[in-house]
Amino acid sequence: MTQPRPNTFDPASLKFDDRGLIPAIAQDHGSGEVLMMAWMNAASVAETLASGRVTYWSRSRGELWRKGETSGHIQRLVEMRLDCDRDCLLVIVEQTGPACHTNRRSCFFTAVSDGMETELSKPEF
């Protein structure tokens, strides 16, 4: 007999790239705004789920990046989702303060239209 396929989640079942990383998109729970995209490794996925605080992998520093640890601009995890190919994550979050290091709410504050760049928002402080 075929065993029913268990639906327990194992971070190792995700498809990480050759650096051991997976892209993670952060979306604001309230507004639906896409706030940022950063990277996670298996340890940061596990820590995010265990702590309820979104934790990325800093490629520049080569260490776990507990979002907001320095700035206070933390992301509380509302829900983690994965895509059909298991190679991208969507984290729905409650964002304290700006998500962007430029102190804008979202990192995606530059629009392109008619061959020009337009700044959509200013720093909050």
Add this chain to the structure above:
Amino acid sequence: MTQPRPNTFDPASLKFDDRGLIPAIAQDHGSGEVLMMAWMNAASVAETLASGRVTYWSRSRGELWRKGETSGHIQRLVEMRLDCDRDCLLVIVEQTGPACHTNRRSCFFTAVSDGMETELSKPEF
């Protein structure tokens, strides 16, 4: 005298990875739902802007992927945005039909909670 910094957009000013690719997140213009994440190269960025039809780079096929060319599930570009580091794109789209190859509206149809995976939506057909 300092020249004013032009704000014309040049796809070559984006930060592509060592494969020449940049992640592109597609978000539904109407609902704000995050639909999918795929990759673009400089040529697909340029074609997306020129045609108004979202065009990715297929890593598996090694060719331009004009989203919906086979399925009819096209993405009309409403706005392209780039992030603070210029290494990720957000395309706001009008999606015809499902975005996911599984015929679900969004690729992010699996949620993780309490160590279990939950299916959030069914195929539309």
